[in-house]
Amino acid sequence: MMNLEIEYKNLIDSELPDLWSKIEAGVDAYEASKKDNNDVQIIKTESIEEKKTADTSEESVLNDKPVLIRKAKRKQTIMTIGKIVAAAAVLFIVVNSVRLFNGTKNMTPSADYANDTAMADGSYATAESAAEAPAMADESDDNGIIMESEEAVEAMVEEEADDAVPGEGMAEASAPETDAKNSETQTYNYKGEREKQGIKADETEGINGPDDYMYINRLSEIMPGLELATLVDISKSLYELKAGNIVEVSEATEVSEQDRKALPDEVKTGIGNNEKLIHETLTDDKGITYDLYMAESDEMRFVALYKVEKTE
Amino acid sequence: MTEEAFGLCIRKILAGDKSGLKEIYDAYLGYIYRIVYGVVGHKEDAEDITGEFFIKLWQTADKINLGSGHKGYLATVARNMAIDHMRKHKREVLDSFSATEEDEGPVNEPVSEANTEAEVIENVALKEALSRLKPAEQQIVNMKILGEMTFAEIAQILNIPMGTVTWRYREAINKLRRCGYYDES
Numbered sequence: 001m002m003n004l005e006i007e008y009k010n011l012i013d014s015e016l017p018d019l020w021s022k023i024e025a026g027v028d029a030y031e032a033s034k035k036d037n038n039d040v041q042i043i044k045t046e047s048i049e050e051k052k053t054a055d056t057s058e059e060s061v062l063n064d065k066p067v068l069i070r071k072a073k074r075k076q077t078i079m080t081i082g083k084i085v086a087a088a089a090v091l092f093i094v095v096n097s098v099r100l101f102n103g104t105k106n107m108t109p110s111a112d113y114a115n116d117t118a119m120a121d122g123s124y125a126t127a128e129s130a131a132e133a134p135a136m137a138d139e140s141d142d143n144g145i146i147m148e149s150e151e152a153v154e155a156m157v158e159e160e161a162d163d164a165v166p167g168e169g170m171a172e173a174s175a176p177e178t179d180a181k182n183s184e185t186q187t188y189n190y191k192g193e194r195e196k197q198g199i200k201a202d203e204t205e206g207i208n209g210p211d212d213y214m215y216i217n218r219l220s221e222i223m224p225g226l227e228l229a230t231l232v233d234i235s236k237s238l239y240e241l242k243a244g245n246i247v248e249v250s251e252a253t254e255v256s257e258q259d260r261k262a263l264p265d266e267v268k269t270g271i272g273n274n275e276k277l278i279h280e281t282l283t284d285d286k287g288i289t290y291d292l293y294m295a296e297s298d299e300m301r302f303v304a305l306y307k308v309e310k311t312e
Numbered sequence: 313m314t315e316e317a318f319g320l321c322i323r324k325i326l327a328g329d330k331s332g333l334k335e336i337y338d339a340y341l342g343y344i345y346r347i348v349y350g351v352v353g354h355k356e357d358a359e360d361i362t363g364e365f366f367i368k369l370w371q372t373a374d375k376i377n378l379g380s381g382h383k384g385y386l387a388t389v390a391r392n393m394a395i396d397h398m399r400k401h402k403r404e405v406l407d408s409f410s411a412t413e414e415d416e417g418p419v420n421e422p423v424s425e426a427n428t429e430a431e432v433i434e435n436v437a438l439k440e441a442l443s444r445l446k447p448a449e450q451q452i453v454n455m456k457i458l459g460e461m462t463f464a465e466i467a468q469i470l471n472i473p474m475g476t477v478t479w480r481y482r483e484a485i486n487k488l489r490r491c492g493y494y495d496e497s
Contacts, residue, residue, distance in 0.1 A: 004485075004488055008438065019359060026363065252476075278479065300475060
């Protein structure tokens with residue numbers, strides 16, 4: 001067996017090009033242009049000095065003219081920039097006011113709904129999360145963190161909130177629909193964990209709300225390149241498992257066919273025939289680790305996330 | 313090259329003496345070329361960028377902080393130049409990369425005459441082994457081994473998940489192992 005690194009470097013070294021003449025020519029050209037620039041600067045300095053000496057003459061009035069034009073131009077540019085900034089500020093205020101107005105409008109009925117129907121049926125959490133949605137969206141604006149992915153997430157959150165609380169009297173009708181969505185997204189990620197906690201599969205707690213998305217920024221930093229949809233799925237699961245801030249992610253490894261047999265059914269059934277099952281371990285700031293399973297074909301797709309219980 | 317020797321070369325450059333640059337060129341051409349080639353994966357581009365690197369070194373010699381690990385500094389500058397080039401000409405670089413793979417393949421590249429027969433066989437074998445990799449795998453192997461980059465850096469530059477990078481690298485290493493090459497990392 002041969003050492004790949006050494007062999008490959010030797011191979012490249014054996015075919016090194018001779019670039020010295022090219023570099024030497026480049027250096028000469030640079031030095032020549034530098035010399036030319038110096039000459040031009042000397043000429044410029046001389047002409048300025050000539051102007052200064054001629055300043056007392058009547059012709060100096062003409063010489064001053066360009067300076068005045070430059071000043072006027074500068075003033076004009078500053079004014080234009082000022083106008084643009086002012087317009088942007090007005091637009092920002094208007095957009096935020098509209099959002100805030102919409103937010104309070106959405107919050108009231110769903111909060112009422114939440115109070116009225118609290119504990120009465122499984123849709124409590126849905127109404128609660130719908131109330132949280134605009135509040136969270138505003139909060140992220142307050143922090144001034146504007147990122148493309150956040151905007152996309154915000155849009156998704158607002159969409160969810162709209163779905164859940166279309167208006168008074170409609171909340172109850174839409175709640176089961178949202179529950180159905182939730183149960184669909186939850187079945188494959190934290191079913192095992194929920195069963196451990198004694199929660200039945202059909203006992204839907206509702207969508208976790210925009211709090212899910214607090215993990216997205218962090219995940220996009222430490223796991224660059226993942227699709228937004230995948231990040232959202234992982235974030236939802238992390239929220240569900242009450243994970244802290246994710247501080248570490250292990251290297252990805254493929255789970256062999258044999259190892260797959262020991263995994264829960266939702267993992268086994270969550271991957272397609274031509275997909276590879278990839279495993280990574282996430283660690284949060286509390287030192288708790290999470291097993292993340294993703295399916296890989298052209299890109300990574302979320303399959304499942306489990307909290308690793310420490311056994312002593 | 314020691315820090316002192318490098319410092320002396322820089323002082324020569326600042327005095328307008330090209331022999332300072334020539335000494336650095338002789339000492340680090342292979343090192344810089346490997347890093348650049350590792351990132352761009354294209355011979356002609358790597359030659360251009362390496363040439364530009366040494367010209368830039370001449371131009372910015374007065375800004376170099378002497379005595380603080382010049383080798384790492386040179387590697388960082390070379391890598392950044394290659395990455396900049398790759399970002400500017402991403403499409404062309406990738407096209408030419410795959411064209412080399414499909415049309416000619418590294419097997420057909422000329423081997424230096426100075427090599428012994430044994431080395432030539434070895435080189436051809438390595439080229440053959442590399443030609444069995446997919447273009448995407450070879451790019452990651454180049455970046456990791458020649459470009460001396462981390463998986464996270466590769467993922468960021470190629471804009472793909474780090475899991476995909478590590479996976480492709482491992483696949484490539486497995487293929488190369490079958491050809492008799494192992495990777496210590």
